[in-house]
Each structure stands twice: as structure tokens, then as C-alpha cells.
Amino acid sequence: MEKFTTHVGTVAALPYVNIDTDQIIPKQFLKRVERTGFGQFLFYNWRLLENDQPDPEFPLNYERAKDATVLVADENFGCGSSREHAAWALQDYGFKVVIAPSFGDIFYNNSFKNGLLPVRMPLEVVRSWQKRFEDGSLELRVNLEEQVIEDDHGGIHTFEIDGYWKNMLIHGLDEIGLTLQYSDHIAKYERTI
Amino acid sequence: MGKTIIEKVWERHKVYEEEGKPDLLYIDLHLIHEVTSPQAFEGLRLNNRKLRRPDLTYATMDHNIPTKDRETITDKIAKKQIDVLVENCKNFDVELAGLNSPNNGIVHIIGPELGLTQPGKTIVCGDSHTSTHGAFGALAFGIGTSEVEHVMATQTLWQDRPKTMEVVIDGRLESGVTAKDIILALIAKYGVNFGTGHVVEYRGEAIRGLTMEERMTICNMSIEGGARAGLISPDQVTFDYLRGRENVPEGDAYDVIVEEWKQLASDPDAKFDATLVLDASEVKPMVTWGTNPGQGVTIDGTVPSPEDGKTDSERRAIEQSLEYMDLKPGTKMEDIKIQHVFLGSCTNARISDLREAAGYIKGKKVDKSVRALVVPGSVKVKRQAEEEGLATIFIEAGFEWRDAGCSMCLGMNPDQVPAGERCASTSNRNFEGRQGKNARTHLMSPIMAAAAAVHGHFVDVRKLDAIPASS
């Protein structure tokens, strides 16, 4: 996994609550057997019109969102299906960070495993960033080591993150490789059942 | 102080613990299917890793498969996914309930059917409705594909100790009201993230009175309330269901294991981190009007308006949903017309669900404006329904009688609802586009869906004298 320490990027904001993983990546694109190439299908039903042309009204298609790498979402982002394809699609599309007041549990976990950083931020902060994006462009600087996000207006916001995942991301560790170092413990446990 | 079943199962599966880290938890049963496993197998191959316990891994194919002429899959990419699963299971020595197997079916239906699902086990699957297996007192939860690969390689997962929540459901259900209505009412009352970060135990008199199949319906939708998992302490109903099943010990060994299972139930003085209550006697038949399972009302209710939302987010959500569903606030639920009925999915495609619907349908006809589908949850359910004469009842009424699979629950196979049309569905998700692009899904119980098929719009089954005595 790629290391994640600090990331500076422009924002795209989606002001909708309860965005489920069926929206992030619709089912018709889950048939691939690879991990790559899902970005083109991200928010497919919302991002593209019937003729496969970009829908100019969908926020990811705004000019200022073209090179966005930070997604500011809303409550309960990534709820629903366990499909990890949602994290793969966001990442493949170019996102490095997803910020929301709350996340679906499985999506939250899946993101870490792929080096996509999910950040929980208070609702007021998230909504103020959504507003900033509606009015113009916004850049955020996400510092994982310090657990701080700075916006380009001088706002500084700290966030909480589990130490285990922080360490995993900062060092770009392979979780399975790490767990295999506990093989003796696993074997010992297996002898007791 | 006593312990909850959640804590008991957790303690028994801890392989390793260290301050500041999640616990390393042993997994007793890993269920896999064609959609969320190929990348995990690929990961093993690329890193030259073995699948640690093929004997604790069990595979089926369910999401993609056609429910008509199931041997001829015309969708090339879907076909590839199926072929890749067959190949992977062969190479890694995993037992597979393939298309020709009498054990084939939706992953959450066949686990219990085969007796693989047992009290006290830790069970995972790359599918969010794995919580279904919690009905047996197992700690069962959905995982992503990276975790699938992790379990394949290590038979463990790093897991943060969850918070515990009890949902106490007392009271008796009125006739015509079902387990599906309980869970829809619960999510409507407490919202789609009431359970976030928690494992939920459903308890109380109403839960004790439910059959195993009804309990599965409730646990199945735990994820729709945001819970990591949902479970029910095992009791005699659980033990009776499991007796004699393929993977359950027999004779003396059965008695021994039942004694162990009896120890699992939450102790009377166990404390939970949170408690919710619901009075079953107040639950009415439920129908969802919106695009998440929490947006449901009773059948005698009306479509809400954005002003009914208690928070800003709720108001936003109602607005978004009304637009997608093309519904006006104040519309009576009974006045909403439908064009499709889907009886199926891991929530409600077990034999008792089909009996419930068939009991109502018998001697009636599907309305001319409606296309209705019955998709049994497994090959075994299908056979049994045919033997009991349920299939004939459905077919004579004008339903299409299909082969087992996930089907129109998510429309990955050819079974889809066309844009702009409405479906009365016994599945668990009414998300935008779930059953087809711009399709509109309304969730409800099998008997409510059956009644909608006959009338062409939603009806209150309590008003109809045709409710079979069994329900």
C-alpha cells in the first residue's frame, strides 16, 4: 500500500445524506474480476446522462472539481452494501481523502485497507466546506501525522483516528503480511478448538 | 457482572490482544460468493500465499446467476466471474455449491439450511447481509474484499471491540403483521444509523415467539440500521431447527453441543452499552415510500413531507427521496400503484415466506397491470415449494416461478425493474437504482407483496379476511 502522510488537494463536495455504496458504484459494474478500472463508473447513474455525457449539474462535473482529490460528503456516507469496489472506484477516480460527519462501518474499514483516508469531521465543519465549494473552489491540507486539516481560509480542524490504522497508512504497511507474523498465535489457538 | 452473548463469543475467539490495537479474532466460517472474492483470490496468488483453512470456507454463486435457463449465462463478464469462482475453488480446494449442486442458493439462505451456521460461531462473508446468521446466536458480519483476502490467508481479522446494544421487543404481533414489519418499523422509528458501531442483540417476548426463519429476517436487516451485526441468543427453537441438518453433530454429540450452546445466551444481569425498545403489539404492516429502508410508514399512513423531518439532514433526505420516487406528500400509501412484484432475496425467500404469500394468493389472480416474480432463496427451497404445491398456486395465479438466486434484489442478472416503474419487493434495500436504473422500490413483507400483486396497489392485509391462519 502507498504511504500516506500529508495531502494537499482541491475539494469536490456532495451535499447528499446517506449516500450508499450502490450509488458510489452501481451493481452493473461489479462483475469485473480485477481491482482496477472502476473510476470510470464512479457515481455512474448521477455523474453521467443517458447519452453517457457528463451531467453538468452533478458537483463532480463542475469545472472546479475537475482535479479534486478530496471528497467532502455528508452523513452516513458509504452505508449499505459491503462492496469494496466503492473504495476502489473513489481512489481510481483520483480521490485520496473522504471527509464526512459519519460513515457506514464497512466502507470506513474498506477505505483504510486501500490507502484512501476517511476522516470524520463535525457536521458544521463539513457543511461549511460544502457551502464554500458551492460558492467557489476550496483547497484542504490534510496532515495525517498531526491529525489536522487546514483550509485555505486559515481554519484549522483536528480529527480523531484509530492509532492502528494511522500507523498502517503512514508506513504503507501490508496488513496480511503483518498478521502472518502472528501465525504461532493462530496455530496455538487452532489447537484449542 | 454477567456477560452478553456478544462478549462471550468475542472472548472465545480472541487469538491475540495488545493494548492500543484491535483484537485479533478467529473466524470459524468464511462464506464466499462470485462477486466479492475474485480480487481476494488474485491477491493470494500474487503474494504466493495459501488459503489457510479451506475446510472452514464454503462457496456459492448467487448474485449474478440467471433465474431462467441458469446454465446459459449470456452476459460475458458475469459468466467470467462465475468461471473464475469455479476455477479458484478448484485451485484452493474450497467446497463450492455450484449451479448444478442441490445445495446452491443465496449465501445467507444456504448457510443455515446446511447447518453450517451454528450458535457461538464467528461467521464472515464479503456481503453486508451476513448479519442474517446472527439469528442463531453467531457473531456474523459483512466484510470487504481486502478482509476476505485477510481471512483467506490467516483465518483471522483485526477487530475493534464493538459496543453492545439490546433491542427489546415485547408484546404480541397482530394477525397479518410479520417479522419483516418489526424490522422495518424499528428502522423507521430509530433511523438508518441507530446501530452504527454496535452489535445488536434482539431480545424480548416477541423475539422468543418467532421461528428461526422469522428471526433470520430480522437479523438480516441489522445492517440497514447501520449495525455491525445483529444476533439473538439461541434457545430451544434454535436447537430444534439445527437438529438433523447436514453439518450438525448427531446423537450424543448433538446433546453435548447443545449443552455448550445453552451457555451462550446473555446472562440475566448482563449490561449493554445502549438499549432501544419496540412494542410488537403496536407494529402494523409497513411499506417504504423512499430510498432508504428507514423511510417507511404504516400501510394506513401517507407519504410524508420534507417538513416532517426532525433535523436538517432528515429534511434533505426526504426531499431527495420524494423526487426520485416521484411521490407527493400526503398521498395515501394504499393509493400507490405498482407494476412489479418481487418475492425473493435473503430477507424473505425461505419456505415460510413462500407459504405466507401462497396462502394469500391461493385461488386469486395477479392483477393485469402487474408482472410478478417468485424467486426461491435456494434450490432446496424451490424443490420443497414444488413438493408442497406452492409453485402451482403461484403459477396458476399468474406469477413467474423462477430458479434460485439474488435476482431482482439487486438486478445484477437480467431480472430488473424498468426505469420509472414501481416494484413491491420483499428484499431489504430500496436504494436508488437498486433494482434497475431509475426503478422505484417499495419494501414490505411477503404477504403485503402478494396482496399488492393481486390488487395492483398496496393494500392493508389486515382488512382482508384472507389472512391464512398460519401467519
Ligand code: SF4
Ligand atoms: S439477496 Fe440481495 S441482499 Fe441478499 S445477498 Fe443477494 S443481493 Fe445481497
